[in-house]
Amino acid sequence: MNLPRNTPCYAVIFTSTLSDSQEGYDVMSDRMLELAAQQSGYLGIESFRSPDGKGVTISYWEDLNAITAWKQNPEHQSAQELGKNQWYQNYSIEIARIESGYSFDRP
DSSP states (O other): OOOOTTSOEEEEEEEEEEOSOOTTHHHHHHHHHHHHHTSTTEEEEEEEEOTTSEEEEEEEESSHHHHHHHHTOHHHHHHHHHIIIIIEEEEEEEEEEEOOOOOOOOO
16 A cells, blocks of 8 residues: 555554354445545555454544544444444454554565
8 A cells, every 4th residue: 555655644443353244244345445435535445354254454544534524424334333233243443643654665
C-alpha cells in the first residue's frame, strides 16, 4: 500500500476472529470495501486472515472526522450489527495516529 508518507494520517486497526456462521459475509465484506473507498478522507486498506479465522484489517484515514463519518454510515452500521450477531466470535478496534513512515521495495 502506498500511503502519503509526508502527511500524518490515522489507522483503524480491526482485529477479529470469525464465528462458524459465515453466510453472506463475503458479499458484505466486498460491499464494505467498495463503500469505504467512496468515503471522504479514506486513504486505503490492508487485510489479512489466517486459515483459523483470525484476521487483521487496517484502514487508513485523513483524520478523526473521516473515521467518525465512516463509523456512522448507516450501511456500515448494519454490517456492524450483523458482525456482532452472526459473523464474529470476537473483535477489537484500535485507532492510531501515524506521524510518519517509510517503505522498501526490492527492484
